[in-house]
Amino acid sequence: MVPAFRTATEPAAETIGGGAPRDVAFLRRAEVRDVLAWVRLLVDPQDAAAVVRALARPPIELRQAHLARVIQVARRRKLDLVAGLTAATESPQVPPEARERIARFAALHRSAAGALEGRAPDAFVVELIELLGAPGRALLAPEDAAEQQASLQGLRDLAAEFVRAQPGATPRELARHLATAAPVMRAAGGAAEDPAPAPAAPLVGDTPEDRPSPDDRLEATFQLMREEVLESVGRIGGRLGELRLDTELDISHGVVRYLELLKLAALLQRPAGQDIAEALADINARLLSATTPTQREILQTSTLDETLAGDGEERSKIGEPIGKRDEHSLGPFLPRKGVGLALSASDIETYRSCPLRYKFARVLRIPTEQTLHQRFGIAVHTVLERFHSDGGETLSQLLELLDSGWRKAGFGDSQRENELRGLATTALTRYHGRLHGQDSEPVWFERSFSFRLGPHHLRGRVDRVDRVIGADGGEEYELIDYKTSRAKTAEQLKDDVQLSLYALAAREAWGLESSHQAYYYVLDDVKVPVPRGEQDAASVTDIVMEVGEGILAQEFEPTPSHAACSICDYRIVCPVAEK
Secondary structure, eight states: OOOOOOOTTSOOEEOSTTOOOEEOGGGGSHHHHHHHHHHHHHHOTTOHHHHHHHHHSTTTOOOHHHHHHHHHHHHHTTOOHHHHHHHHHTOTTSOHHHHHHHHHHHHHHHHHHHHHHHSOHHHHHHHHHHHHOOTTGGGSOHHHHHHHHHHHHHHHHHHHHHHHHSTTOOHHHHHHHHHHHSTTOOOOTTOOOOOOOOOOOOSSOSSTTTSOOHHHHHHHHHHHHHHHHHHHHHHHHHHTTSOOTTHHHHHHHHHHHHHHHHHHHHHHTSOTTOOHHHHHHHHHHHHHTTSOHHHHHHHHHOSHHHHHHOSHHHHGGGTOOHHHHHHTSSGGGSOEETTEEEEOHHHHHHHHHOHHHHIIIIISOOOOOOOHHHHHHHHHHHHHHHHHHTTOOSHHHHHHHHHHHHHHTTOOOOHHHHHHHHHHHHHHHHHHHHHTSSSSEEEEEEEEEEEEETTEEEEEEEEEEEEEEOTTSOEEEEEEEEEOSOOOOTTTTTTOSHHHHHHHHHHHHHOOOSEEEEEEETTTTEEEEOOOOHHHHHHHHHHHHHHHHHHHTTOOOOOOOHHHHTTOTTGGGOGGGGO
16 A cells, blocks of 8 residues: 655655554665665666666765766667666776676676565565665764664564565565655656655755855765765775775775865864865865875865865866866766757756756756656647648547557556546647637747857757737747646746747747747647746846856756655655655
């Protein structure tokens, strides 16, 4: 039975087999989410977000740049990530260190898959926890170790309760239950949504007045890194008895993390009034003089100084070898076009809603499965595109395209799919009536645009462009974008970027100096004009530049909100969901 999740202010609770509700807040703990990610990928190898978490977290800890390379190889060969890992190890672009960690993942996957098929359900969970556990956890602070043990025990108890409620269940059925029972489940196809995760204390506020001082940022980073270093001590220590090729590298990484903690402590105690960049130059010189060549390389490729110093001008003061740092950055995977970026309205909206989501979707390019409603929207758009491109005139032609397109889109005969089919039929019937009962004349459908804005390359496609008669009797144009979501008002759309970008594109790419913009909400048969002027063109230009700068600087901090998190496909891999 899937638990019912309450609002963010209410405690998480679950009922299994008709029993009393129990607290399941422990399901948000990082170590529990690690186990749940493995459960999800064992049940569904197509669950790329779960595979990414398993690769990025202990005990694998694949670097981000290597992770991006692995995803790139899998996508090119049209493989799921689990199968794509083997192909990635054959790529000359994947270094030996990454291959070692991928081999570790493959070995764990084989053992876990065997446990899934050959153990009792609750025994499977126990063995999976042991497979993923770090032998050196005893080196954690006592209170942290106790919390970890308690949360993992809660997961074992949850599995045991499920088995008592369903004695004949298989490990795979338990795995499916756990994969959907946690508050990290996808919000797709009508599934229960997570309560919006409460934002962690952000390092950057929403307004200048809210933003913490540089020393507040240092203190917050110091606290986070201290916990990370303490955890890594246990993890690395537990591996020293293993016969592995990267033991020396593991130790060097652990030493460097400790040196970075020293760096933060020194910055917090720098003389009053001294600039962070100025202090970093001296501290870095002292730390580098005490390192081995391997540790020096790792320390110099760290992005910590970049985070602390801020803009590129300040970073140049600390003397970091930029080429070295970029070697392990995500720079090669950014969607570049010349000196700038290739951006669309969707890219811009995604980054503005949550930079971390943009990183997952556009930089790492973690594959996601389309939800039922996304497939529905695509099907309706496709029908309209084909109707107009084929020169369709009659309603019967439009509905015939819906019939053939519906089958090709893979829709079945479930109750919800039949309901959506009825909505589509009604909506398209209204669309046809409106199309032939308006004063405007459609002249372009699915018209693409491409133009430069500063260093960046903007591209996209407008669903429909109508020719209209202006108030002065002159010829004007209306840019229309179809939506299959519920209608919004013009007031709700006052900060909309998409139509502002379309208006700019019409002028820059098509030479249409005078244009209007509107959303047409197909299901509600409502067209909502969204006026845009010169001020909006200047505003969207500023937004594009700001977004481009953030992406190029690899600023991918999460900005959690209910609106963004409730529809996000990447919550299993998002650290904010653990708060």
